[in-house]
Amino acid sequence: MTAALPYANGHIHLGHLVEYIQTDIWVRFQKLRGNECIYICADDTHGTAIMIRARQEGRSEEALIADMREAHIADFARFHIEFDNYGSTHSDENRELCGEFWAKLRKAGLVHEKEVTQLYDVKAGTFLADRFVKGTCPNCKSPDQYGDSCDKCGTTYTPADLINPKSTLSGTTPEMRSADHLFVQIEQLHGFLQDWTQSGDHLQREIANYLAGHFLGDPLRDWDVSRPAPYFGFEIPDSPGNYWYVWFDAPIGYVASTAQWCKTHGQKLDDWWRGGKAEVHHFIGKDITYFHTLFWPAMLKTAEFNLPTKIHVHGFLTVDGEKMSKSKGTFVRGATYADHLDPVYLRYYYASKLGPGLDDLDLNRDEFVSKVNSDLVGKVVNLASRTAKFIQDVGLSPTYPDDGGLFATAAAEGEAIATAYEACDYNRAMRLIMALADKANQFVDNAAPWKLKNDSARAVELQNACTISLNLFRQLVIYLAPVLPSLRNQTEELLGQGVSRWEDVGKPLVGVKINQFKHMIKRVEPAQLEAMIEASKEEPKVTDAQSQPTSDAAPAAPEADSGAALEAEPLVTDVISIDDFTKVDLRVARVVNAEEVPKAKKLVKLTLSLGGDNTRTVFAGIKSAYEPEKLIGRLVIVVANLAPRQMTFGVSEGMVVAAGAGGTEIYLLNPDSGAKPGQRVH
């Protein structure tokens, strides 16, 4: 089994964890059922982003990825995610395997060389991908557009078409340079991919449809798999000065990490990846479908490795129904979560929500609290908590008493639960398990051990009732073991016996002493969630401070603002005169009306008052960050003498100024109180 390789440029957050927990549950389930199964992962370490960051931090890429690897491993461990091998794409095994895949692609005649002309940043000494270039749109003249398309007018172009292009790395003007790139002609495998994606059970139906509709209807485009130096990655052996593109070596990392595991466990790689009886299962997010369902099978096929048995694609995480947001504090790092809340909660909550499809998973705060408290604490743990102490001294009955068939029924239910786990239908599995917990609690209620304990003549009845309750509890714990390995361990401690085999659900435990019951899972307090959200709002600063490479050198300045904003949008190097500045007539204005524009995705229609009768209409692309009603009444800064612009929805007479990266990160400027509409900004 593999989970996608996390990129070494960022920390693990709750969105990542959906995948690693989903996979971990599946692996643990397979192991519990007695299948030989290994969980393989690694850090994805190559590419421009890592190179640039290492350079900015003044250290080597190797040092950067070593730190991130340590952080990733620590985060995963806190969530009880247990890899059999956690490798790195920057490893000898991976370099070797990349060479092997490459040789096969060459031999199959799939590799072709083509000249690619790209913008080159002389100062940074590197070619620039489209999104590292910004300039003015050649069509509508909007400034600050990325190198591939204009988000104002929608025109697409190449970075070279931009007026006054600037590198976002150095702020300098890039120049055109050509370089030879190596391409894989994946079209030659079109027939194979058509068959493989559309037949069998390798992919979910939606994914197969997506591929058929988006890619397989046309000839597949050549895939550019090389990048000229400088690039952090592996140099291509038969093409000096060129490096494999990060998405070439990343999936090979699955194989390389397996190879590492094989070395330390005396196994043969081919038994897992070539021939043999092993299945390969990939768990991935829907954003990287394309790489895993077209290029990767093509590479495996050509290099004569096993094709994946199944690629399990899951959706994204939303929080309270919305995309994760740094400003709202819902972009939560794993470490921050674990500082405030027990990872057990998250594992159970995700399990109770995950299905076999690729729907997004919503982390609803109220639901999180109620599910954990009522299911885990109220139903499951409660069974042990309410009966264990009655038989602390005598232990479990010597033979299993008559329970009216409860234990046998719950054991028989195991197959349905296993089927649900196997199909990644965890929410179904959880529902089945909780239904058993309900029945067990009903039993305890009827048996009323708290009444039996008062009558010494009924001591055997009491012991029997508790024996039944604890055995039903033990079954539940086994069923939940893939999700909650820690609960399994706690139960072993209570019963003094292993609870590690699935078959044990059919064999009651009898005639043994038990240990003193200790709390197993605390109830969640909503306040803990609030605290976590609050802490996440401050996160960016903390992260940046921690990631500073300055070893034990100078203490951090009090305001350790990140350089990320400048990096995304470098300072303009052209100096202007005061006269240039005064050409721009900035005015304070009051929003007197704001409404949604029906068919526009990003626009809000603003009616601005400059005082007196002077009002004007401005369309602002701020819908993703502001609700129109909440804007009414506030002051904004408007560029009053901007040429009116005809838009689909009407004429826009100016623009309001704002900072931020876009999306939900848009911050309108606001004058200090006292400013009056119509006043000029000098």
Added chain:
RNA sequence: GGGCCCGUAGCUCAGUCGGUUAGAGCAGGGGACUCAUAAUCCCUUGGUCGUAGGUUCGAGUCCUACCGGGCCUACCA
């Protein structure tokens, strides 16, 4: 603009191949209990299955259009 997925109770979701009266958990209401982490148990309110057509003996389920949400992709698909 094109494509894909989704829409079932207040919330989160089941609902198999089209088949009887559409289900669960949580929340809400009423009661019981007092062993248990204010846990548990019993009873109970609540649905025009997004809307409108169509196919069918029969539609939550299949088809078409539309509305709404999400995602992907874009002067191609």
